Amino acid sequence: MTTEVKAVTPTYSEAFQSGVREEMNRNKKIFIIGTDLVERGGHFAQVKGIAQEFGLKQVRDAPISEAAMIAAGMGAAMYGCHPIVDLNFIDFSLGAMDEIINQAAKIRFMFDRPVPLVIRATSGVALGGAHHCNSLESFFAHTAGLSLAVPSTPMDVKGLIKTALRNEDPVIFLMHKKLSGIRGEIGDENYFVPFGKAKTIKAGKDAAIITYGYSAVTATKAAQALEAEGISVEVIDLRTLYPIDQDAIDAAVIKFGRVVVLDEAPLFGSITAEIAATASERNFKSLKGPIVRVGAVRAPLSANPAMSEAAIPSVDQISKAVKQVMSY
Amino acid sequence: MSKLDKSTALALLRQMMVIRDFEETADKLCLRGKVPGGMHNSSGQEAVAVGTLSAIAKDDVIATTHRSHHHTLAKGYSAKSVMAELFTKSTGISHGRGGSMHLAEVTEGHFGGNGIVGAGVGIAMGAALGIQHIGDKKIAVGFVGDGGMNTGRTWESINMASIWKLPLIILVDNNQYAVETFVGRVTGGGDLAKRASGFGLPAYNIDGQDVLEVRKYVSEARERALAGEGPTFINALTYRYYGHNVGEKGQYRTQEEIAQWRTTQDPIDKFTEVVISSGFATQAEVEELRASVRKEIEEAVAFAESSPEPEIASITQGVDSGKLGVQL
Ligand SMILES: Cc1ncc(C[n+]2csc(CCOP(=O)(O)OP(=O)(O)O)c2C)c(N)n1
Numbered sequence: 001m002t003t004e005v006k007a008v009t010p011t012y013s014e015a016f017q018s019g020v021r022e023e024m025n026r027n028k029k030i031f032i033i034g035t036d037l038v039e040r041g042g043h044f045a046q047v048k049g050i051a052q053e054f055g056l057k058q059v060r061d062a063p064i065s066e067a068a069m070i071a072a073g074m075g076a077a078m079y080g081c082h083p084i085v086d087l088n089f090i091d092f093s094l095g096a097m098d099e100i101i102n103q104a105a106k107i108r109f110m111f112d113r114p115v116p117l118v119i120r121a122t123s124g125v126a127l128g129g130a131h132h133c134n135s136l137e138s139f140f141a142h143t144a145g146l147s148l149a150v151p152s153t154p155m156d157v158k159g160l161i162k163t164a165l166r167n168e169d170p171v172i173f174l175m176h177k178k179l180s181g182i183r184g185e186i187g188d189e190n191y192f193v194p195f196g197k198a199k200t201i202k203a204g205k206d207a208a209i210i211t212y213g214y215s216a217v218t219a220t221k222a223a224q225a226l227e228a229e230g231i232s233v234e235v236i237d238l239r240t241l242y243p244i245d246q247d248a249i250d251a252a253v254i255k256f257g258r259v260v261v262l263d264e265a266p267l268f269g270s271i272t273a274e275i276a277a278t279a280s281e282r283n284f285k286s287l288k289g290p291i292v293r294v295g296a297v298r299a300p301l302s303a304n305p306a307m308s309e310a311a312i313p314s315v316d317q318i319s320k321a322v323k324q325v326m327s328y
Numbered sequence: 329m330s331k332l333d334k335s336t337a338l339a340l341l342r343q344m345m346v347i348r349d350f351e352e353t354a355d356k357l358c359l360r361g362k363v364p365g366g367m368h369n370s371s372g373q374e375a376v377a378v379g380t381l382s383a384i385a386k387d388d389v390i391a392t393t394h395r396s397h398h399h400t401l402a403k404g405y406s407a408k409s410v411m412a413e414l415f416t417k418s419t420g421i422s423h424g425r426g427g428s429m430h431l432a433e434v435t436e437g438h439f440g441g442n443g444i445v446g447a448g449v450g451i452a453m454g455a456a457l458g459i460q461h462i463g464d465k466k467i468a469v470g471f472v473g474d475g476g477m478n479t480g481r482t483w484e485s486i487n488m489a490s491i492w493k494l495p496l497i498i499l500v501d502n503n504q505y506a507v508e509t510f511v512g513r514v515t516g517g518g519d520l521a522k523r524a525s526g527f528g529l530p531a532y533n534i535d536g537q538d539v540l541e542v543r544k545y546v547s548e549a550r551e552r553a554l555a556g557e558g559p560t561f562i563n564a565l566t567y568r569y570y571g572h573n574v575g576e577k578g579q580y581r582t583q584e585e586i587a588q589w590r591t592t593q594d595p596i597d598k599f600t601e602v603v604i605s606s607g608f609a610t611q612a613e614v615e616e617l618r619a620s621v622r623k624e625i626e627e628a629v630a631f632a633e634s635s636p637e638p639e640i641a642s643i644t645q646g647v648d649s650g651k652l653g654v655q656l
Pocket residue numbers: 035064066088092095368393394395443444445472473474475476477503504505506507572
């Protein structure tokens with residue numbers, strides 16, 4: 001009998017650590033600011049051990065001062081550093097919105113100066129209630145000058161953070177809470193994922209679900225369930241929301257004509273609205289019927305788990321949406 | 329403030345016992361998964377809550393933090409309604425929508441716990457403005473942690489309260505740690521009262537383990553506020569016995585430090601001595617009190633357990649009034 005010892009693959013959080021470590025090793029201008037990073041390693045262990053390895057100048061514990069953290073990162077970036085500001089939860093960016101939207105996003109255009117700044121935070125709906133589950137993607141994607149990464153796998157976390165740290169634009173880097181512990185392969189030090197390149201995570205013949213973040217997981221579950229019913233669904237993970245992979249979206253619309261767009265943000269004014277509107281402007285004739293959007297209800301999230309779950313798309317809801325586009 | 333009488337003394341002691349028993353009971357239930365999203369245990373900080381809330385009127389306003397079970401119980405809300413909220417049940421003080429972090433009863437002057445560090449002071453400041461504008465004989469108390477003392481929003485609100493002479497008390501529930509970060513590591517100047525006094529309001533550092541001291545300072549601050557003399561800043565030094573979130577331990581402080589505070593500075597032990605030495609109760613009577621508290625908390629747990637879940641269908645109700653579109 002042979003026992004095969006399978007090496008444990010890294011987690012989503014460890015993938016972030018790995019990418020940051022590699023880039024910090026080659027670029028001393030990268031440093032990290034945030035709360036509880038040094039000993040605790042961040043609330044999701046995303047920078048565990050980095051302070052111990054690189055020292056306290058490269059990883060700074062900050063007071064709970066989000067506006068000042070972003071200001072610090074932005075000013076240092078304008079000066080020539082490449083800071084990562086770790087906001088812990090993206091909800092806490094709201095106390096630093098001027099620094100992000102009025103300042104960091106606009107400096108390059110107005111002053112012809114790059115702002116190589118990564119703002120990392122966890123995002124998405126999990127238990128935690130109204131102040132810890134905001135889906136703010138559309139705020140950031142709407143703002144000219146900001147780029148936005150929303151990886152759903154360890155591979156993409158590492159590939160995208162490395163790309164962000166080799167570039168000179170301000171990047172909002174959102175890591176979904178419910179993915180922190182998932183494991184998977186990661187690339188080596190030369191593996192980079194460019195922004196604006198979607199990935200097909202499940203091939204299909206009949207219809208496409210376009211999505212990102214944790215919804216890539218729920219979409220895949222729905223696609224598997226539909227497979228049993230004879231419906232073959234392709235699942236496309238956007239990976240970044242700005243730049244967005246318009247070519248991949250166009251190709252899916254043209255190929256299938258039956259498209260569902262999915263995330264867990266409230267539908268009104270969301271990324272899914274943007275995708276559906278642009279797709280119908282560009283390729284209306286290819287569509288066999290309206291694109292169906294699946295998202296959250298228009299309400300703050302509740303602390304009650306069943307209420308919270310009910311607010312965001314379920315596998316069932318996604319399957320129904322696919323069946324609706326299949327009915328055209 | 330008048331001399332301490334027996335019934336007041338026993339009420340203060342009992343209220344602190346209620347908080348301690350509530351927190352330690354809830355902590356265990358939380359570890360068993362009964363408190364969705366977790367909770368922040370305030371054990372060790374009872375005297376700050378009870379000293380403050382016993383010195384203000386029933387309908388004075390408070391706005392508080394993510395760690396607010398003790399403030400809420402001390403404001404007079406039943407262990408039942410708070411426990412049920414921790415369980416996110418429909419009978420909870422926020423009907424299960426808020427959970428541990430968002431306890432509130434706004435119509436009665438509890439303007440809410442908060443998921444956002446530092447937000448409570450601003451909300452209380454606004455309530456104080458409302459009180460001043462309407463001409464009510466009330467005050468507002470904004471609770472904030474030592475960590476929250478480094479958010480810009482807190483100081484913007486303190487400045488505004490100072491220049492407009494608002495009837496506000498800023499009460500720092502200073503347990504010396506923000507998650508794993510010791511206050512001394514992130515607090516420039518070190519002395520919070522000194523920092524506050526720069527904004528032109530009376531500011532004190534006091535012993536937050538002495539319920540009578542807290543009560544005295546808050547009572548005097550309230551008188552000043554009612555007399556139109558404006559806000560007061562009170563930094564009450566206290567200690568949290570458990571981890572930041574339930575279940576967390578960490579290496580950021582020693583077991584000796586915790587034991588030292590528990591054995592020499594416990595607010596309940598300290599006040600029990602006062603009660604006994606003043607002849608207000610015998611040791612046996614104190615034990616009876618404790619037993620009655622135990623019963624109350626057991627009943628609260630049974631109530632929370634047996635309470636119904638909120639109606640899922642209500643998730644989109646109450647987001648706004650829906651009346652703006654009506655032609656007036
Ligand atoms: C604006 C904001 N930043 C960060 C957090 C994450 N967070 C929650 S509690 C906490 C520590 C707060 O410390 P302190 O104010 O001392 O209150 P304590 O927990 O000690 O009661 C942090 C950093 C938050 N909730 N809100």
